[in-house]
Amino acid sequence: MPSILFVCIHNACRSQIAEAVFRKFIPDSWVIASAGSNPSDRVDPKAVEILKKHQLTMNSIKPKGYSSLPSISWDYVVSMDQKNKRSSVPTKKFIEWDVPDPEDGPMSLYDALFDNLMRRIRELIRDIEGSPL
Secondary structure: OOEEEEEEOOOOOHHHHHHHHHHHHOOOOOEEEEEEOOOOOOOOHHHHHHHHHOOOOOOOOOOOEHHHOOOOOEEEEEEOOHHHOOOOOOEEEEEEOOOOOOOOOOHHHHHHHHHHHHHHHHHHHHHHHHOOO
């Protein structure tokens, strides 16, 4: 069972959405989480709204930092931006996506973010299922 961690700066939007979308497509036996290098005090309400629009929910409605993660070596750590060049979380494979933060912009940015993450996550699942670490 693979383990995948999605990270961004605040764990308030992008990594939370990625985690929710990823959970939609994979078996419950996979270990999936998200965290932030500098977690916010609250999730982005528009991130919650875009997930509701697609009948998805966040696993945790409170942003999390690295200290809240299980003490494991993750199979994959997916960083949402280049500011998290290399997280301090142990991983077998580090993947860097350049996914813009919508930063409380118009809902059209959140729609674009959701579509972007949906495409990337489908590709990632195909890659994971097609090739062992």
